[in-house]
Amino acid sequence: MYIDIHVHTRNKPGPNRYGTDQSYATPEELIEMYDEVGIAKAVILPGVNPECAHVVQSNESAIEIAESYPGRFVPFCNIDPRMIANSPDADLGYLMEYYRDQGCPGIGEVCANLYFDDPLMQNLFRHAEKTGMLLTFHVATHQGGIYGIVDDLNLPRFQKTVETFPELRFLCHSQTFWSEISGDVTDETRGGYPKGPVIEGGKVPELLRYPNVYGDLSAGSGYNSVSRDPEFGYAFLTEFQDKLCFGTDVCAPKNREDVLIYLKNFLEDALANGKITQDVFDKVAYKNAQRLLGL
Amino acid sequence: MFIDIHVHVAMHSDLPWREGGEAPATPEQLLEMHAEVGIEKAVMLPFVTPECNILTQSNEDILMIAQKYPDHFIPFCNIDPRLMRNTPQADLSYAISHYKDLGCRGIGEVTPNLYFDDPRVVNLFDHAEKCEMPLLFHIAPQEGNTYGLIDDLHLPRFEKQVQAHPDLIFLCHSGAWWSEISGDVTQENRNGYPDGPVIEGGRVVELMTKYPTVYGDLSAGSGYNAVSRDPEFGYWFLNEFQDQLCFGTDAFVVSCRDSILRYLADFLNEGLAAGKISQEVFDKIAHKNAARILKP
Numbered sequence: 001m002y003i004d005i006h007v008h009t010r011n012k013p014g015p016n017r018y019g020t021d022q023s024y025a026t027p028e029e030l031i032e033m034y035d036e037v038g039i040a041k042a043v044i045l046p047g048v049n050p051e052c053a054h055v056v057q058s059n060e061s062a063i064e065i066a067e068s069y070p071g072r073f074v075p076f077c078n079i080d081p082r083m084i085a086n087s088p089d090a091d092l093g094y095l096m097e098y099y100r101d102q103g104c105p106g107i108g109e110v111c112a113n114l115y116f117d118d119p120l121m122q123n124l125f126r127h128a129e130k131t132g133m134l135l136t137f138h139v140a141t142h143q144g145g146i147y148g149i150v151d152d153l154n155l156p157r158f159q160k161t162v163e164t165f166p167e168l169r170f171l172c173h174s175q176t177f178w179s180e181i182s183g184d185v186t187d188e189t190r191g192g193y194p195k196g197p198v199i200e201g202g203k204v205p206e207l208l209r210y211p212n213v214y215g216d217l218s219a220g221s222g223y224n225s226v227s228r229d230p231e232f233g234y235a236f237l238t239e240f241q242d243k244l245c246f247g248t249d250v251c252a253p254k255n256r257e258d259v260l261i262y263l264k265n266f267l268e269d270a271l272a273n274g275k276i277t278q279d280v281f282d283k284v285a286y287k288n289a290q291r292l293l294g295l
Numbered sequence: 296m297f298i299d300i301h302v303h304v305a306m307h308s309d310l311p312w313r314e315g316g317e318a319p320a321t322p323e324q325l326l327e328m329h330a331e332v333g334i335e336k337a338v339m340l341p342f343v344t345p346e347c348n349i350l351t352q353s354n355e356d357i358l359m360i361a362q363k364y365p366d367h368f369i370p371f372c373n374i375d376p377r378l379m380r381n382t383p384q385a386d387l388s389y390a391i392s393h394y395k396d397l398g399c400r401g402i403g404e405v406t407p408n409l410y411f412d413d414p415r416v417v418n419l420f421d422h423a424e425k426c427e428m429p430l431l432f433h434i435a436p437q438e439g440n441t442y443g444l445i446d447d448l449h450l451p452r453f454e455k456q457v458q459a460h461p462d463l464i465f466l467c468h469s470g471a472w473w474s475e476i477s478g479d480v481t482q483e484n485r486n487g488y489p490d491g492p493v494i495e496g497g498r499v500v501e502l503m504t505k506y507p508t509v510y511g512d513l514s515a516g517s518g519y520n521a522v523s524r525d526p527e528f529g530y531w532f533l534n535e536f537q538d539q540l541c542f543g544t545d546a547f548v549v550s551c552r553d554s555i556l557r558y559l560a561d562f563l564n565e566g567l568a569a570g571k572i573s574q575e576v577f578d579k580i581a582h583k584n585a586a587r588i589l590k591p
Contacts, residue, residue: 010355012353012355012359014354014355014393015389015390015393018379018386018389048345048351049345050343050344050345050375050377050378050381050407051377051378051380051381053378053379054378054379054389054390055353055354055355055390056343056351056352056353056354056375056378057351057353058350058351058352058353058356059351060307060308060356061353061356078351080345080351081345082345082346082408083345083346083348083349083351084348084349085346085440085441085442086345086346086408086439086440086441086442087439087440094349095310095349098310112345113377113381143381144381144382145380145381145382145384146380146381146382147380147381
């Protein structure tokens with residue numbers, strides 16, 4: 001069985017995602033896809049930040065979906081750091097507590113295109129830590145023309161944030177995070193899906209040694225990081241077996257052909273070939289998520 | 296009868312719009328409130344932009360309300376200029392056309408805390424103009440700790456955008472807009488509700504005279520204050536710009552029933568009864584201008 005730590009779905013999907021021929025999967029479409037591959041439960045990440053969406057979604061919509069399909073979905077709320085007053089002094093904890101009481105154990109996918117050390121972002125982290133919420137985020141390589149929290153090569157701003165908020169559990173996601181698995185990542189390759197052998201000295205292994213840093217293995221980026229150099233990938237899964245969570249980042253029905261199955265197939269092949277143990281498989285597939293989500 | 300050019304409503308949420316405040320009015324509560332003052336239709340402005348509030352709404356939420364009460368509520372969509380990858384090259388017409396086809400008659404309330412001449416905001420104006428959608432906005436006096444499009448005292452950046460977008464109808468709103476009705480507005484009082492006589496030379500008068508695309512959204516304490524702080528000036532202003540002003544309330548919680556729901560309606564009714572404005576002027580401001588702008 002699997003728990004998907006990262007999915008997007010809408011009751012009212014809105015127009016097709018720009019430049020594609022599909023909009024978001026509805027909850028019904030998603031459940032059908034999940035039933036095909038054995039995903040028992042999934043975390044819904046509402047699209048609240050404008051940078052990331054062509055249709056903004058409310059937290060209430062994610063909560064409603066979870067209520068409509070008991071046992072299948074865990075809603076996260078998404079708190080934009082500019083909310084309430086566009087101020088680093090905004091009491092975002094007020095909002096977090098409200099949504100935590102509505103059943104949201106985490107915040108995300110945080111996609112505001114601001115620097116990690118922007119005072120607005122630091123305020124969000126401070127309140128997330130205080131309220132004991134998990135935080136899933138997307139990293140951007142730059143400001144403008146993209147979404148996600150901005151950091152430089154080798155993620156120095158994120159690392160400082162991790163040290164500043166030792167009790168805040170970060171679920172790390174996106175190309176700009178996972179490309180740092182290899183020591184040879186460059187400014188040119190960090191926003192993509194670098195191929196080939198993983199070189200020692202990557203920032204991701206270093207960061208995952210912080211007790212509050214977790215890897216969200218969803219999307220092409222998470223899958224690429226463990227599959228680009230399979231032997232490294234198996235060792236990585238084993239070493240960080242308590243810090244990694246299975247995920248898909250399914251956004252549309254057509255993802256049934258790619259991110260819905262890529263990581264799942266990789267994990268199952270690794271298990272079948274004795275590259276990872278059943279214990280490691282179970283932790284990555286659902287047990288770590290169960291623990292983090294308090295299920 | 297009145298058409299309210301500016302309301303906020305939420306289908307179901309007990310989360311207040313602002314910390315410590317009331318939960319948003321539901322459509323049913325607003326219908327009841329509107330009936331009390333003769334408001335027959337109202338434009339709903341979704342809260343999409345994070346800076347403005349606690350609660351994020353989707354355009355879809357608002358469309359659901361419009362579908363439920365099609366005779367009363369008119370949906371606007373709200374398009375954040377950072378939508379679709381935070382770039383001035385974003386094809387915002389794609390989203391605007393989608394919502395126009397679903398019945399949205401305009402865009403707003405536009406409240407991101409970006410400058411009027413930020414390339415992303417200019418891009419939003421470009422696409423709104425192309426899609427022939429009126430745009431309702433809130434002005435902020437500074438960056439940070441507030442919401443709304445930013446301009447300096449006397450609104451030079453806004454004027455440039457009006458000139459650059461001659462076919463875009465701007466529905467102007469907020470304290471930092473209406474305080475400019477008087478020539479003596481200052482940096483200190485521009486975001487408030489200045490009292491007392493209106494001094495000649497105000498930018499609102501100048502902008503509405505020079506540009507037929509500039510409309511006044513008279514909602515909220517700011518719109519009411521602009522016409523009532525100096526009643527004789529106010530009646531002159533209503534007569535002078537009778538084709539460019541729209542009645543509105545900005546009612547968003549039930550407690551607005553005792554304030555902005557009726558302040559402007561009472562002022563207009565009294566102006567009509569006292570012969571300060573004609574029935575024709577009253578009708579234009581109360582509903583005819585809105586009906587013209589909102590025509591599909």
